[in-house]
Amino acid sequence: MKKIPVSMTVNDDEVDIYVPAHWTLLDVLREELELTGAKEGCGEGVCGSCTVLMDGHPVRSCLTLAAEARGARVLTVEGLGGPGMELDPLQQAFIEKGAVQCGFCTPGMLMTAKALLDSKPEATEQEVREAISGNICRCTGYAKIVEAILDASHKSET
Amino acid sequence: MDKEFTYIGKRVPRVDSLSRVTGEAVFAADLKLPRMLVGKVKRSHVAHARIVRVDTSKAERLRGVKAVVTGRDTAGVKWGVFRYTQDMEFLPRDKVRYFGEEIAAVAAVDEDTALEALELIEVELEELPAVFTPLDAMASEGPWIHDEYPNNVNVHVEINVGDVEKGFEESYLVREDTFTAAEDDYFMGEPFAVVARFDDGGNLEMWTPNAGPHMKAKPLSNALRMPLNKVRVRKIAIGGAFGGRSEISPADYICALLARKSARPVKLIYTREENTVNVRMGHALITTIKTGVDREGRVLARDITCYMDGGAYSSTGPIATSVPFLCMEQAYRMENVRYNGYRIFTNKPVRGMIRMHGRSFACGVDLQLDRLGEELGIDPVTMRLRNARKAGETTPTGSVVSSCGLTECIEKAAEKIEWRKKYGNLPPWRGIGIGINSVQTGFPLGIRGGSQAFIKFNEDGGVTLNSGVVDNGQGNDQMLVQVVAEELGLPLEDVNLITADTELTANDPGSYSMVSTFAGGNAARLAAIDAREKLFRIAAEALEANPADLVLKDRKIFVAGSPDRFLPLTKVVRMGLIQGRPVSGEGHFAPKVDHRREWVSNPHGQLSEAFSFGATVAEVEVDPDTGQVRVLEVAAAQDCGFAINPMVVEGQFEGSVAMGGQGGMLTEYHFWDGGRCMNPTQLEYKVPLAADMPRIHPIIVESNDPGGPYGAKEAGMSIAMSAAQAYASAIADAIGVTITDFPMTPDKILEAIEKRRQEERK
Numbered sequence: 001m002k003k004i005p006v007s008m009t010v011n012d013d014e015v016d017i018y019v020p021a022h023w024t025l026l027d028v029l030r031e032e033l034e035l036t037g038a039k040e041g042c043g044e045g046v047c048g049s050c051t052v053l054m055d056g057h058p059v060r061s062c063l064t065l066a067a068e069a070r071g072a073r074v075l076t077v078e079g080l081g082g083p084g085m086e087l088d089p090l091q092q093a094f095i096e097k098g099a100v101q102c103g104f105c106t107p108g109m110l111m112t113a114k115a116l117l118d119s120k121p122e123a124t125e126q127e128v129r130e131a132i133s134g135n136i137c138r139c140t141g142y143a144k145i146v147e148a149i150l151d152a153s154h155k156s157e158t
Numbered sequence: 159m160d161k162e163f164t165y166i167g168k169r170v171p172r173v174d175s176l177s178r179v180t181g182e183a184v185f186a187a188d189l190k191l192p193r194m195l196v197g198k199v200k201r202s203h204v205a206h207a208r209i210v211r212v213d214t215s216k217a218e219r220l221r222g223v224k225a226v227v228t229g230r231d232t233a234g235v236k237w238g239v240f241r242y243t244q245d246m247e248f249l250p251r252d253k254v255r256y257f258g259e260e261i262a263a264v265a266a267v268d269e270d271t272a273l274e275a276l277e278l279i280e281v282e283l284e285e286l287p288a289v290f291t292p293l294d295a296m297a298s299e300g301p302w303i304h305d306e307y308p309n310n311v312n313v314h315v316e317i318n319v320g321d322v323e324k325g326f327e328e329s330y331l332v333r334e335d336t337f338t339a340a341e342d343d344y345f346m347g348e349p350f351a352v353v354a355r356f357d358d359g360g361n362l363e364m365w366t367p368n369a370g371p372h373m374k375a376k377p378l379s380n381a382l383r384m385p386l387n388k389v390r391v392r393k394i395a396i397g398g399a400f401g402g403r404s405e406i407s408p409a410d411y412i413c414a415l416l417a418r419k420s421a422r423p424v425k426l427i428y429t430r431e432e433n434t435v436n437v438r439m440g441h442a443l444i445t446t447i448k449t450g451v452d453r454e455g456r457v458l459a460r461d462i463t464c465y466m467d468g469g470a471y472s473s474t475g476p477i478a479t480s481v482p483f484l485c486m487e488q489a490y491r492m493e494n495v496r497y498n499g500y501r502i503f504t505n506k507p508v509r510g511m512i513r514m515h516g517r518s519f520a521c522g523v524d525l526q527l528d529r530l531g532e533e534l535g536i537d538p539v540t541m542r543l544r545n546a547r548k549a550g551e552t553t554p555t556g557s558v559v560s561s562c563g564l565t566e567c568i569e570k571a572a573e574k575i576e577w578r579k580k581y582g583n584l585p586p587w588r589g590i591g592i593g594i595n596s597v598q599t600g601f602p603l604g605i606r607g608g609s610q611a612f613i614k615f616n617e618d619g620g621v622t623l624n625s626g627v628v629d630n631g632q633g634n635d636q637m638l639v640q641v642v643a644e645e646l647g648l649p650l651e652d653v654n655l656i657t658a659d660t661e662l663t664a665n666d667p668g669s670y671s672m673v674s675t676f677a678g679g680n681a682a683r684l685a686a687i688d689a690r691e692k693l694f695r696i697a698a699e700a701l702e703a704n705p706a707d708l709v710l711k712d713r714k715i716f717v718a719g720s721p722d723r724f725l726p727l728t729k730v731v732r733m734g735l736i737q738g739r740p741v742s743g744e745g746h747f748a749p750k751v752d753h754r755r756e757w758v759s760n761p762h763g764q765l766s767e768a769f770s771f772g773a774t775v776a777e778v779e780v781d782p783d784t785g786q787v788r789v790l791e792v793a794a795a796q797d798c799g800f801a802i803n804p805m806v807v808e809g810q811f812e813g814s815v816a817m818g819g820q821g822g823m824l825t826e827y828h829f830w831d832g833g834r835c836m837n838p839t840q841l842e843y844k845v846p847l848a849a850d851m852p853r854i855h856p857i858i859v860e861s862n863d864p865g866g867p868y869g870a871k872e873a874g875m876s877i878a879m880s881a882a883q884a885y886a887s888a889i890a891d892a893i894g895v896t897i898t899d900f901p902m903t904p905d906k907i908l909e910a911i912e913k914r915r916q917e918e919r920k
Contacts, residue, residue, distance in 0.1 A: 001270065020270075036188035037181020039397075041347055042430045046840040049347065082180030091179040095171050098805040101813065102631020103178025104347030104397030110179060129848040136840060138347050138398050139631055141812035141820075142848040144805075 006066045010035070011079025025069045026050045026061035029076060037077035037107040041136070048135030051108035052076045058115040058134075077107035080114060089152040090114060099148035101139030109135045113149045123153055164711070165640045165650065166868050169805040172636040173650055174629070183395040186365045187351035187427050194353070195224055197416050197426035198272040199409065200262040200279050201436075202254035205290070205505035205833030206303070207283035209252055212262055216278040222271035225420035226279070227412065228262040235381040237406060240757075243313075243472035245304055246508075248381060248411040254283065255303050255470035256505050257833040258435040260408050265416040265424045290833055292444065292465040292502035303470060303503040312468050313475040313501040317483065317761050319554040320494030325459025329450025333530055337447070337522030339900040340827035341467070342440040344512060345845050348397020349433040354413040355423035361661075362417075365394040366410050368658075369403040370628055370668020375660040377406040382414055390661040399630035400817065401511035402437050404670040405473060409436070434838035438510030439828065441478060441501070442467040443518040447526055455536045455544050457527075459494040462486075464519060468501040469508040475501045476757035477601075478509065482516025485879060486523050487553045488596035488769050489564065490545045495554050505833045511670065513878045514818040517900055521823070524593050524883040525896050537581050538592050538887060539572045546594065547771065549861065556752070557765045561871070563797030563861035567773035568594060570857050574793035575775045581891075587780045588790075589892025593883020594773045597875040598766035599866070600673025600749050608748025609677040610664035611685040613642065615741050619713055619728040620652040623685070626666025627678035628658035632874075633806040634674045638682050640802055641867060645686030647710035647727070672872035675802065676768060677747050679867040684745025692741045697730045750865065768863045772796040772876030774884035776819060776852075780892040782911055785904030787824055787889060788852075794881060795857035799871030804858055810874030811856040819881030820846040823889070823901050 003018040010033060017032055029035045029052070038061055041049035045063040052061045053075040081087040090113050093099070100106050109132060116123055116131040123131070128149045129142070137145060177183040214226040229251030238244030249260055262279050266272035289295040289303070295310040303310050326332055352366040362384065368374050371391035379386040396403065413426040428436065443466055450459040462483065468475055479499040487495065531541040547553075549562040572578070572592065580590050612624040623642050629635040639653045646653075656662050667673050694705040697715040701708070701723055709716050715730055717723040734741040752763030777790045794811045801807040825844035829836050837843045862869030882900075890896045895910040 030188075034190065035181070036184070039185070039348070040187070040427075041349065042840055044430070044839060044841060047347070047430075077179075077181035080180075082182065087179070094179050095175040098169075098171065098175075098809050100172065100175040100178045101633070101809055102347055102396065102398040103175070103183055104185065104631075106178045107181045126849075129851075133847040133849045136345075136347070136845055136847065138345055138400070138817065138845060139813045140809055141814070141816035141846075141854060142851050143812040143854055144809055146848060 004067060006070055008069050008072050008074055010074045011076055019066050021067070023066045024062055025064040025066055028066045029061060035076050035078050039104055039107065041104065048112065049105050049108040051111045051135065053111055053115055056115065056118060058112045077110055080110060088114065089155045090117070090149065093148040093152040097144050097148035097151055099140065099144040105135060105137045109137065109145060117153050121153060125150060163644055166644045166802055167800070168803065170640060170650065170803055172633055172806065173639050174635050185348055185395045185397055186353055186367060189353045189365055189425065191353065191355060191423040194423040194425055195265040195267060195420055196269045196272045197263060197265045197413050197424045198276055199260050199412060200276045200281065202257060202259045202261055202283070204283055204285050205257045206286040206288035207254050208286060209250065209254060209261065210284050211282040213280040214262060217264055217275040220271065220275050220278060222267040223264055223275045224267065224422060225265040225416050226262065226275070227415045227419060231415060231419065233381065233383050237377050237381065238472055239405065239474050240476060243475055246471040248408040256507050258507065260412065263412045263416055265420045288505035288833055290504055290506060290830065292467045292504060295502045295504050303505060307503060310503040311500060312472055312503050313479045313758060315476065315479045315497065315499040315758055315761060317497040317555060322459045322461055322494045322496045325494035326450045329458045330453045331530055331533055332448065332450040333526055334446065334448040335522065335526050335898060337445045337518040337898045339443050339518035341442045341509065342512060342514060342517065342822060342826050343434055343828060343843060344400045344402035345840060345843065346398030346400055346402055349430050350407060350409060350428040350437055351426065352410050352413045353423060353425045354417040356417055361388045361390055362414055363390045363392060364410065364414065365392050367396040367403050368628060369399050369630055369670040370666065371658045371660045372626060372665050373668045374406050374410060378411060378414060381411050393658045396630045399669070400513040401670060403630060404511055405438065407437065431838040435507045435835055438473060438508055440512040440515065441509040443516060445519045445522050447522050449526055449530060451530050453534065455531055455534050455541045457490060457492050457545050460492050461496045463498045464500065466499065466501045467504050467506065467509065469504060469506045471508045473508045473510045478511060480757050480761065482519035484765060485520065485595055485597060487555060488559065489547055489594050489771065491547055491551065492554060507835065513875060514822045514882055517822055517882050520595055520879050521883050521886040521900060525886055525890060528887055528890065529896060539568060539577050542568050542592060542594050547596065555765065556762045559769055560865065561768060561799060561861040561863040562771055563859040564594060564771035564773065566859050567771055567795035567797055570859065571773045571775040571793040571795040574855050574857060575777055575791055577775060580777065587782055587892055588777070589888045589890065590775065590777045591884050591887025591891050592773060592775045593880040593887055595876045595879035595883065596769050596771045597672055597872060597879065599676045599768040599770060599871045600667060600671050601751065601766050607665055607667060608746055609666045609681040610746040611681040613685045613689045613743035615731045617732060619731050620654065621646060621648065622654040622656055623682060624656045624663050625678055625682055626658060626663040627674050628669050630669055632810065633803065634669060634678065636806060637675055637679055637802055641679055641682045642686045645683060646690060647712060672875050675870050675872065676866055677749055679870065680747035681745045683867045684747060685743040688745055689741055689743025693730050696734050696737065696739065697725050700725060700733065767865045768799065768871045770796060770798055770872045770876045772880040774815065774819065774877060774880040776884040776888045778888040778892055780889060780907060785907035789820065790852060792819065792852050792881065793855040793857060794877045795859055796873070796877050797859040797861045798873045799863040799866045800860045800869035801858045802868060802870050807858055807873040808856040811877045812854050814874045814878035815854050815881045816846045816851060818878030819885040820850060822882045823885035825901060825903065827901050
């Protein structure tokens with residue numbers, strides 16, 4: 001199988017690897033780098049569980065070819081905050097507001113919310129709802145997710 | 159409740175959320191084991207056929223393929239939830255009964271090789287006539303889908319209580335309506351994935367999303383012909399269930415078979431399409447309801463006949479055929495009632511339990527009550543209040559309802575949306591509606607036992623709770639931690655869990671049918687109390703006090719009323735070790751039900767020890783030009799007994815409104831081309847998105863059930879069901895027409911409006 005070289009930055013780590021030409025960014029993250037926070041929920045760009053940031057923009061990593069991510073700065077949920085790092089205010093708010101139920105959509109939801117708050121720190125409820133409308137959550141009815149994102153946005157203002 | 163709690167009843171963040179927000183939580187698809195292979199399944203491309211020949215020789219010769227299995231590799235064991243419904247082979251040998259059914263499977267070094275190998279498997283099928291609707295299936299002259307079931311009738315549940323005919327004779331008003339609904343589906347976040355391996359002792363280890371590991375281990379042990387104690391279903395993070403993880407999946411078995419044959423670990427991940435077609439889905443229903451009422455709107459008699467499209471196998475058939483009726487007989491008083499439920503085999507994917515089980519059934523009963531009320535000049539809320547179940551009553555099939563806050567739910571939900579002010583006074587195309595429902599808190603009925611829990615102390619005073627309870631995402635782990643921390647006076651972080659592992663943990667009925675808090679929570683609580691009593695005996699001697707006078711709080715054992723007389727918990731634990739009486743705890747709990755009750759042969763007796771009750775009120779606005787429904791506000795009130803964690807309970811209510819009401823009544827249904835599901839992914843099966851959702855007011859009602867832990871019952875399911883009913887009722891109010899086919903998509907709404915306009919013109 002033809003392999004291609006791919007170089008990118010993932011969560012501040014330089015990555016230089018050879019991967020099959022048809023691999024997606026999600027394949028690279030999950031299979032090669034063992035960063036399994038991004039999930040495959042549908043494989044066709046509908047559910048948003050695989051969302052990561054590429055140069056600050058939220059992308060469906062299941063629809064993004066590894067080759068398209070060459071030279072990009074990729075941020076996954078593992079780089080947002082966690083062991084050995086402080087939690088991002090969004091992560092903290094998701095915990096405190098009860099925005100996590102099964103947690104399968106959570107990494108993708110967090111990354112979409114991160115992109116929103118980075119570009120619009122004072123997002124309104126309507127803007128939050130629209131921004132995360134590409135991320136499906138089947139457990140929560142979104143109420144506590146929206147509450148958590150608004151809470152994190154208020155905290156980062158102060 | 160007069161006792162002051164530290165954690166119980168408090169909005170405490172869930173202990174398992176941290177690993178979810180950092181991406182560290184491991185779901186089955188995230189697992190990677192040394193030398194692990196990729197499994198893939200070869201599926202039927204027709205809906206009904208005899209398997210003539212399966213030739214795997216070319217696939218076996220492909221480089222990188224390590225195992226290929228077909229029906230010939232199996233012991234031919236048939237799975238069924240009950241002894242009398244054992245009709246499903248995980249890898250059928252003779253016949254396929256639906257489009258997508260398993261025929262063969264491969265394990266290969268990578269996904270590309272596995273997919274290539276599937277193409278090399280030659281399958282020769284002799285197609286048989288197929289049936290795709292219950293009515294066609296019953297009218298069919300054969301061949302039957304299963305030889306043992308003439309006319310494809312899988313299950314017939316018959317209930318007849320009181321004198322229905324007399325009830326109708328005495329009624330002031332009688333109505334008969336038929337309601338229909340297409341299949342609905344779970345679309346849990348996580349597509350099914352399973353990892354299986356055999357360890358060096360020949361034990362099967364498996365990681366798979368499940369609603370009860372013990373309920374997977376048993377059928378695996380049977381089908382693989384290996385001892386149950388060697389089947390080890392392990393704990394793993396689970397991405398939602400909603401009823402769709404209740405049963406063993408053929409892929410669990412197939413993955414194990416591949417692992418055994420290849421002698422390597424195998425991971426099998428379903429595509430989203432497979433997760434829809436090859437897991438389970440909700441039944442399609444045709445429900446005819448006849449109800450008679452007196453002048454005040456009290457129901458005097460009810461006769462319901464329901465045909466359920468069961469798909470190709472029995473699955474939970476007897477339960478599925480009964481539950482829609484049981485929910486209604488719990489929610490509403492009815493003395494004279496007849497029910498005939500038929501579950502019919504069709505050549506379609508298998509149907510099982512789902513959170514919004516029987517939407518045409520429940521919505522039909524409620525919509526009909528609205529229409530009866532209309533004719534009598536009684537509003538929907540009053541109709542509900544007049545017929546609502548009350549505590550202390552007995553259901554028609556003989557379940558005593560020991561706690562019931564339904565009236566309070568109705569009143570509070572109605573008040574929150576200002577029912578009295580709005581009903582009948584809303585502007586055109588606006589509507590308000592109400593639905594009520596009731597759900598069981600577990601039903602063992604022969605196939606499941608109680609829950610058992612153990613507590614072990616560590617030398618630092620922290621504990622490990624061992625429990626079979628599984629967490630599908632609803633917060634069961636948090637429930638266990640809060641219960642144990644409360645009873646032992648520990649901080650939450652000092653309570654560790656070993657749960658949902660068939661090797662390590664004792665039996666548990668599983669998380670479906672809303673039983674985990676009631677059974678597993680009670681068992682954990684009793685184990686903690688047992689441990690505390692042992693601690694108190696040791697501490698009482700040292701403190702020269704009566705064990706009955708001791709209290710445990712903040713890691714200390716105090717003599718009540720004397721804050722200076724205490725021992726650190728750690729010290730008492732160590733004293734126990736030194737004195738040769740180490741402290742541990744054990745608890746078990748089985749709900750009090752009538753074990754003679756059986757779904758088909760004897761549907762009478764105590765079904766469940768407790769029942770939850772819910773009422774939802776919704777206000778909607780319909781666009782008469784597009785048929786689009788905008789939901790303005792929803793109040794969801796549920797009697798959950800007692801909210802052990804109100805934040806978690808609210809989350810269940812909100813999610814229930816999304817799935818039951820917003821999705822269940824407006825957008826969610828499967829459509830078909832013969833036996834082929836045409837919308838198996840979220841691209842065309844529309845689940846609610848954040849921007850769709852209305853403002854939800856969750857209202858917790860607490861009736862303090864005498865049997866539940868701290869009075870708790872279940873959280874959310876009677877909202878999921880009543881939300882669907884409320885949406886249906888509100889739309890009917892807005893457009894002035896009762897739509898009887900669900901969900902109420904814009905095309906149906908426009909058609910109904912047009913029909914009304916034509917009639918008005920006449």
